[in-house]
Amino acid sequence: MPLRPQALQAATMALAAATCLPAHAQDLIDRLGLGGDFREVYESSRHPVFGLDRPSQDDRFLHRLQLHSDIRFGTTSRAYVELVSGRTSGWGGAPAGTQDDSLDILQAFAETRFTPGGQPLDLRAGRQELSFGSSRLVSVREGPNVRRSFDGVRGTWTLAGPMRADVFAVRPVAPRVGSFNDRSSDAEAFWGAYLADIPTALSGMRADIYYLGLNRANAGFADGRAQERRHTVGARLFGKTGAADWNFEGAWQFGRFGTADIRAWTLSSDSGYTAAALPLRPRFGLKADAISGDRRAGDGRLGTFNALYPKLPYFSEANVAAPANLLDLQPNITVSPRSDLQFNLGWNGLWKQARADAFYAPPLVAVAGTAGLGSRYIGQQWVVSGSWAATKRVAVGANYVHFQPGAALRGVGGRAGDFLNLTVHVKF
Structure with missing residues (x-):
């Protein structure tokens, strides 16, 4: 069952205080690990979200610093605390808490290990990050300054080989502008089970299976709230x-959306072929998604898929669309001049899966006036990106995206635009 937010917040604060150990307890600590990372990002955006967002031109810097302490007690227990400071410069308007959070607790949990049947079982309680599989449905949300975290409990049982099972019950943390004021949401609860890295009878193939539950108050779709x-x-x-x-x-x-039944689905793929014998070792890739939308408003059934807590940005760094009511096709090619250097070029076409449903802007907002239009064609984007692993601790990245709206968005003011970002990420 979902956990009460008051209990989760109290447990998280207690864990943070527990890391300040008195002198007589220091001899219990076998190892103290300290570290962190610093990320600096420059972003320039013209007509964001196909021109449907504001301001129309935005040039800004994102500054993020994360520091962590990992205290080990023997070989079976640990306490982990990670602080985050996210600030902005040049932001047009008032930045959200995911971008401007002066200082707060990103993670603070206690973990202990048991070995039933000789297999490790890790139990964790407190504030923590979650990421499963390809991060299509549960991710840390790397794009903004403040990554996504949850308050709650999690158990991870490592089975034969790399196979493992996770069971969790959490509430998402809502970053707020200010210091040490982030709280888990009392309007959302998230729970589930994820079995990963299951061997199959086919050589080279593995599988994941999962169940994820979500309870969300006052949720909004084109069909209402x-x-x-x-x-x-x-x-x-x-x-x-x-x-x-x-x-x-x-x-x-x-499930249920008010009095309506939920019936939604998604199919996603990312496949490729690497021609290692050719110069630059090109990988020819193809990404494709079919994500259901609602076929008829007010019919007692909601068909819009909810991607829950996905990686953001999802389709490109420009973050032009949420993964709901979409058909997506993205052929791409990646070349590697050196082992530490990669470049990628791709084209991305986007269509509505259900004409009657709306276009959903990130994170999951139905854009007024886009439901029921004659065309399904949302638009297209060209994506160019590069990454350089300068050292083991320093990474540099760049992304450029040019996007053009289709007929489904031009009628509500959609406009062509551009996005550019440059990133330097240092770990220490």
Whole structure:
């Protein structure tokens, strides 16, 4: 069952205080690990979200510093605390708490290990990050200054080989502008089970299966606003053999949205072929998504898929669309002049899966006036990116995206635009 937010907040604060140990307890500590990372990002955006967002031109810097302490007690227990400071410069308007959070607790948990049947079982309680599979449905949300975290409990049981099982019950943390004021949401509860890295009979292929539950108050879709209680069951097949690699995932959702039934689905793929014998070792890739939308408003059934807590940005660094009511096709090519240097070029076409449903802007906002239009074509984007692992601790990245709206958005003011970002990430 979902946990009460007051209890989760109290446990998180207690864990943070517990790391300030008195002198007589210091001899219990076998190892104290300290570290962190610093990220600096420059972003320039013209007509963001196909011109449907404001301001129309935004040039800004994002500054992020994370510091952590990992205290080990023997070989079975640990306490982990991570602080985050996210600030902005040049932001047009008032930045959200995910971008401007002066100083707060990103993670603060206690963890202990048991070995039933000789297999490690780790139990964790407190504030923590979650990421499963390909991060299509549960991710840390790396794009903004403040990564996504949850308050709650989690158990991870490592089984034979790399196979492992996770069970969790948490509430998402809502970053707020200010210092030490982030709180877990009393309007959302998230729970589930995820079985990862299951061996299959096919060489080079492994599988994940999962169940994810969500309870969300006052959820909004083109069909209106209501209480959302949604259940997701899904599976992922992934692997590599020779020059080919693949990653396929499908999920089905059911539950209730107010008095309506939820019936939604998604199918996603990311496959490629690496021609290692050719210059620059090109990988020819193809990404594709089919994500359901609502076929008829007010019919007692909601067909819009909810991607829950996905990686953001999702389709490109420009973050032009949320993964709801979408058909997506993205052929791309990646070249590697050196082992530490990569470049990627891709084209991305976007269509509405259901014409009657709306276009959803990030994170999951139905854009007024986009439901029921004659065209499904949302638009397209060209993506160019590069990454350089300068050292083991320093990474540099760049992304450029040019996007153009289709007929489904031009009628509500959609405009062509551009996005550029430059990132330097240092770990220490």
